Amino acid sequence: MEYGICHLGIIPGRADASDKAEMVTQILFGEHFEILEQRDKWIRIKSAHDNYECWICHKQWMEITNEDYDNYSINEFVTVSEKWTHITHSKSGVQLPVSCGAILPHFQNGRFRIGGEEYHYAGNIASKVVEDFEDFAMVLLNTPYMWGGRGPLGIDCSGFSQLIYRQLGYSIPRDAYQQVQEGETVDFPDFAQPGDLVFFDNEEGEINHVGLVLEKGKVIHASGKVRIDLLDHHGLYADDHNKYTHKMRIIKRILKN
Numbered sequence: 652m653e654y655g656i657c658h659l660g661i662i663p664g665r666a667d668a669s670d671k672a673e674m675v676t677q678i679l680f681g682e683h684f685e686i687l688e689q690r691d692k693w694i695r696i697k698s699a700h701d702n703y704e705c706w707i708c709h710k711q712w713m714e715i716t717n718e719d720y721d722n723y724s725i726n727e728f729v730t731v732s733e734k735w736t737h738i739t740h741s742k743s744g745v746q747l748p749v750s751c752g753a754i755l756p757h758f759q760n761g762r763f764r765i766g767g768e769e770y771h772y773a774g775n776i777a778s779k780v781v782e783d784f785e786d787f788a789m790v791l792l793n794t795p796y797m798w799g800g801r802g803p804l805g806i807d808c809s810g811f812s813q814l815i816y817r818q819l820g821y822s823i824p825r826d827a828y829q830q831v832q833e834g835e836t837v838d839f840p841d842f843a844q845p846g847d848l849v850f851f852d853n854e855e856g857e858i859n860h861v862g863l864v865l866e867k868g869k870v871i872h873a874s875g876k877v878r879i880d881l882l883d884h885h886g887l888y889a890d891d892h893n894k895y896t897h898k899m900r901i902i903k904r905i906l907k908n
Contacts, residue, residue: 654720664705668693674799681754779820827861834905851897
């Protein structure tokens with residue numbers, strides 16, 4: 652069994668072993684994974700933090716040991732909270748761009764190591780304090796929607812909720828239909844608290860969208876872009892379009908205040 656880690660800022664995870672295949676997610680710097688299959692110039696991986704499977708290019712990963720994999724899996728490491736920033740390779744001085752949510756294993760006194768390579772980072776890290784939820788969410792306001800995206804240049808609805816929760820120290824599944832299985836049900840929109848997940852369904856009753864409660868009557872979500880819309884018992888109402896855009900299904904609470 653082989654294991655790896657993302658040592659680049661952000662890389663695409665595809666549905667199949669091809670550059671033309673659909674991008675279904677992105678892997679962020681410092682996220683580690685198990686290698687399930689190798690095919691020519693591609694490897695199929697399973698992410699350690701959410702068990703999501705996808706294909707990545709064989710040039711975009713670094714091998715780690717079984718011991719490293721277990722170590723990364725049992726430890727809770729700090730994450731970058733800035734929208735865009737950089738880390739610096741300690742020996743060469745080469746800078747590498749990273750985005751919010753990047754993992755910094757064993758970070759201490761501004762330094763951390765990945766696969767035997769030491770880096771340093773002087774920017775902000777996530778506090779993992781639930782009360783800072785809105786600050787993390789607003790960093791990505793107006794980020795364009797992109798299917799499979801998990802970063803500040805493009806993000807999808809469930810990638811947005813997953814990334815914000817990661818900043819708070821919570822690991823939740825990748826897709827909305829999986830995320831809805833987590834947490835406790837909130838009976839009415841009036842009882843919703845900041846950070847609660849609001850799920851929406853399509854005409855077939857399938858969960859197809861998720862957003863996060865900012866405050867009573869407001870939800871931040873990725874639809875066209877990361878935006879703030881009004882919430883009531885019918886669903887999301889977009890003032891700029893003068894209509895309801897999503898039909899509410901259920902509200903779930905995961906964060907512990």
